[in-house]
Amino acid sequence: MSKQKLWIPLSSIVRRALRLTQRVPISSAARTQPILASFSPSNSENCGLFPSRGFDFLGSSKLSGRCSLSTQSAEKVVDAKCWNCNAEAEAAPFLVCRSCRCIQPVDQSVDYFRIFGLEKKYDIEDDNLERKYKDWQKKLHPDLVHSKSEREREYAAEQSARVIDAFRTLNKPLSRAIYILKLEGVDVDEEETISEPDLLAEIMEIREAVEEAADSQALKQLQSQMQEKLEHWSNLFAIAFRNRNFGDARKSIRRMTYYERVNEEIVKKL
Amino acid sequence: MAEPAYTVASDSETTGEEKSSSTFAEIAIGIDIGTSQCSIAVWNGSQVELLKNTRNQKLMRSYVTFKDGVPSGGVSSQLLHEHEMLSGAAIFNMKRLIGRVDTDPVVHASKSLPFLVQTLDIGVRPFIAALVNNVWRSTSPEEVLAIFLVELKAMAEVQLKRPIRNVVLTIPVSFSRFQLTRIERACAMAGLHVLRLMPEPTAVALLYAQQQQQTAHDNMGSGSEKIALIFNMGAGYCDVAVTATAGGVSQIKALAGSAVGGEDLLQNMMHHLLPDAESLFLDRGINEIKSMGLLRVATQDAIHKLSFQHSVQIDVDLGTGSKISKVVDRGEFEDVNRKVFEKCESLITQCLHDAKVQIEDVGDVILVGGCSNIPKIKNLVLNVCKRDELYKGMNPLEAAVCGAALEGAVASGLSDPFGNLDLLTIQATPLAIGIRADGNNFVPIIPRNTTMPARRELLFTTVHDNQTQALIFVYEGEGKTVEENHLLGYFKITGITPAPKGVPEINVCMDIDASNALRVFAGVLQPGSHLPAIPFMEVRMPTVDDGHGWCAEALHRAHGSSLDLVTVQKKI
The missing domain is CATH 1.10.287.110 (DnaJ domain)
Structure with missing residues (x-):
């Protein structure tokens, strides 16, 4: 890694x-x-x-x-x-x-x-x-x-x-x-190790894509992908929160945190 | 010899401790000390008014002449001829020299000035001297600035019929905190108390906020948020700011700046006209200084003319047997200075990027400063900003000082019945502040363009097993390695519990308060808990004086990497 x-x-x-x-x-x-x-x-x-x-x-x-x-x-x-x-x-x-x-x-x-x-x-x-x-x-x-x-x-x-x-x-x-x-009294551990296998796999994939991105065009494309994902999970969070399903809400936050980090990485490289 | 016209105050006066205890009964005045010109303005109860000297000038040349040991500045003294300023007795361009060491390229570029700038290239302050009765009399940028400020102060006191103490000064964006202390020191020497040091484009932003609010009032509208890009280029510095303005509040989104300005354009042109100038003027006898002066005046004149005409004939007899007779056109001038213009463009691009603002979202593009008349500057700003025209409604040479005067009135607690002082600037940090870690890297803790007041922290850990001490080097700047940045100070933390490397947790926190004072805290956390193991350290910065480059080197020689730190890695 x-x-x-x-x-x-x-x-x-x-x-x-x-x-x-x-x-x-x-x-x-x-x-x-x-x-x-x-x-x-x-x-x-x-x-x-x-x-x-x-x-x-x-x-x-x-x-x-x-x-x-x-x-x-x-x-x-x-x-x-x-x-x-x-x-x-x-x-x-x-x-x-x-x-x-x-x-x-x-x-x-x-x-x-x-x-x-x-x-x-x-x-x-x-x-x-x-x-x-x-x-x-x-x-x-x-x-x-x-x-x-x-x-x-x-x-x-x-x-x-x-x-x-x-x-x-x-x-x-x-x-x-x-x-x-x-x-609501629910704490999110931002340093939590990720244990969901599908997210782990996705992380590896995106990470590779960012590292191999040849030019700013490719990076920008990845960036808009991350933006879409962020919005998607933001919507899921909103639903989970309304239903007071804090487990799902935390799951959404984990995803959002990760996509946000990738975004920061991309901005650094741009 | 007459007594010096200034009072030397102790250094403690510049530390800012005193800032909170002084009274603010009077209205602070605004001063814009430019590399080349200077102006002073004050809120007169209903609007900002620029003060004029006895020769009816609102803009005064920034220089001090030493004659028979009695210095006099550009505020009061009447020059018989422009050339007198270039006789070796006049010191100018203080703003390019103040707080810089003799390894700084800006200091080296200043060696073509017609007075003595001597460098030993070891990282100490340069030797600066004026020629008085054929003797090089040493001085310092702080002293020259202080003498000049004393004259400004006296002039304002006569006109306003009251003592002047509190001032708001404009400064370039790229000034380091060490340079700010030098400005404060010069003010203290002149008996002035700095209420605020304002980056120049943020002063312009405040004036813009006031104008926008007045427009909103006139239209009876609520005045929605407007984004403006401010480009300010004077003789010494180029600054850019992106500001979001609504309801009289100007929030600085991003700042960018560099020590490039009209002086560089002038020097490049001089070099173009006389390529072997450096070797010709190496001696610095009276004749050489005179030649340098003549060349400078002729070139300056030519550049001014090129703003209004396409080509110019330069004829100058340098006296030492060499004559220059040449026609220079605008294209040539732009070609010679291509690098300067490229730097200007990159500052705008960087500032927009940092502000996370698309150029299409910028409402107004404001161009101010002494270089705003140069067609190439106008074009490049319009080009990068994809505009056809610039914001009108500001005098490009007076905008900064007007903003400083507004800030002076607001900060003095004044209010205006018509709401003209219902203003606020929310500042952002122009440079990142961080520490040395991960080898020789600069690790920012407060990134640049962070809203002030600000407080940020980061965790670090040891690089050696059983390391019980660590050195905290605090730097300011944008470079990746520490050498590219300004050292603000250093201190040692002790009492780290012996443990394998990477285990101890050392927290470094930085705090910039409302008066822009920087405090650095560092503490060791108890293993397994999150409480400080021993009393933490609190250090006001900057603490280093001239020759600071040496300290880091000496410490490295003495301790190697034994007291190093690394950042704590985030798990993914």
């Missing part, structure tokens, strides 16, 4: 570790705090080993308690109050106070779909995602709060980073699929 430079992000391991910690009942949360504190679990890009922006490494225990990714009900947020002017939160998601325009601390219970006011489903039909993303950045971006208090600048850095992650995650079918499953 040819050597490839594809790496494991620690975040995927962190996620696995988290699955364990999430089973810990809330009452014992205090005991697990030091561990939890070192992993901000929600975020696949903002990994946990190192302190997140603006937080003191050891003092970040303020994260715990509401760091669970589970499907907390949305309505809870309405109790929230602005830390600055004490005004009641008018609308969810409560990222910015309407009355004083102050940026609020990150609330991990607000999932990525709700950030963009989307229904929690896989096949989002929203061409406006990028627009909404930019609208948020216009309210949250750290560049815009230079003259504000250090506290608000910290919130801006975190909120804006989270919105970037949310956008990136939802914008691509594969990452969206993995994320939505995670919200």
Whole structure:
């Protein structure tokens, strides 16, 4: 098998570790705090080993308690109050106070779909995602709060980073699929060894084709093939997810992950 | 001798620690320091206004003349004649020299400038000097830039009737982080605080975002997303950006840049006119410098004329017995500079590819910078972009400084009742940042064109059995091997539990925050768990100073490959 430079992000391991910690009942949360504190679990890009922006490494225990990714009900947020002017939160998601325009601390219970006011489903039909993303950045971006208090600048850095992650995650079918499953408490092990014989055989075949592709024409053809396969499995995922058939959903993700990797390889060669 | 006109601040002032603690009561001004020309602009409460010097110029030549030890810059001093700038006493093209070592080809190309650029070709900063009273007086690009900035600052303070401290400066896309620290250092020497260093085409993108928003307001529409390609070529650098704009927000999709510019066109032409120039001017006596100056002025003049006419007659007496009398046409000029133009084309292609944007999806093509008048540049941009016309509505020489002034106002927390400052640039990293691993390879951790702020990480492992230490070399650039990239710094991690090679897990994480500060974290994971085994390291970069090429070599000599790392392979 040819050597490839594809790496494991620690975040995927962190996620696995988290699955364990999430089973810990809330009452014992205090005991697990030091561990939890070192992993901000929600975020696949903002990994946990190192302190997140603006937080003191050891003092970040303020994260715990509401760091669970589970499907907390949305309505809870309405109790929230602005830390600055004490005004009641008018609308969810409560990222910015309407009355004083102050940026609020990150609330991990607000999932990525709700950030963009989307229904929690896989096949989002929203061409406006990028627009909404930019609208948020216009309210949250750290560049815009230079003259504000250090506290608000910290919130801006975190909120804006989270919105970037949310956008990136939802914008691509594969990452969206993995994320939505995670919200259901189903973790996808991206490093899992493939055991399905038919997929293994297909992998070998495609791999050979990519390696032997003579020119960019051939590569582009392979690329559109991968695109088709991705769409096909994306549709299958949507069906499986709707039927809450998580086994099939994971199978689709495995396929999509693989075709996506081939795509990356092709782009590198192009 | 008079006291130097600048105050030398300590290096700590440039580290950015202080950025958060300063107050932002004043409106930051925008400065575009070009290789050849420079301008300064400020938000005046309703729009951006370019400041003029006492000679009513909005664009000032970027140079500093040393006379009797008292330096004076292009902002205030009146040159009696263009040739005076070429007497050896004037230093210019600072932007091409700053933060570069004497092995850099750009520094070598600068040796044809009519002052002293001496290289020893060992990877240290070049020796730069101006001729004062027949003595070569040494200086540095930072010092020259600082003197120039002091004059700009003084000029702005007189006109705005307030002290100036905060500035937004435009910089080339291809500048390394080390070069950025040198710019910050020059600003600190001039008593200026850098609020933001903005890649030039992203400043143009911000101006474009504002113009688009105004158009949308006028049409009462919501203003859908528009993609623009910005091509900016000045005397020293060529930059390209692809930006997606909607509602006053400009998201930088991709950046590409290189140190090619009008200076290269000029040098290639000079070489074409006088092929043995190098050997003729080797001595650098007063006469040689004068000849070089004369040739430079004549060639520059010819290139300008070729933008409007098809051929030009060049007559120049170099004084040393050699005369040049030649007719040059546009085709010849384009032929001599074919490589430069090819590089420009490849930058556009690369930027579009990185942005994952098809040329058909680009709404506007914007051409700015000092080279935008050159017909060949115009044609190649239109050609590659498959367009018949370029975006109108921007002054190509003022777009960058206007964008910088807008950013200055936005970053200072100003708002405008008409929404003219309802703007934001979402920046992307112009260069990849990574570490040395897998032998001598550069392994990017934050790839180029990643949205900022950004945080990424990768896992590495040891190459030797029972290896307990590893060296982390942090590089910035695009090259496959580390030698092709800029070294930003290095540090050692210890405490790896002895184990067969490939078993220990070392996590390297890079973080670029909102103020573009880079922090590198590295830690060893406990075997079987995912917690740090020992306290991890956090290092602010860049940490290396001049002569950084040496450090890597010296470390390699001392340690060989004993402290190397490899990337962890992903299973398929």
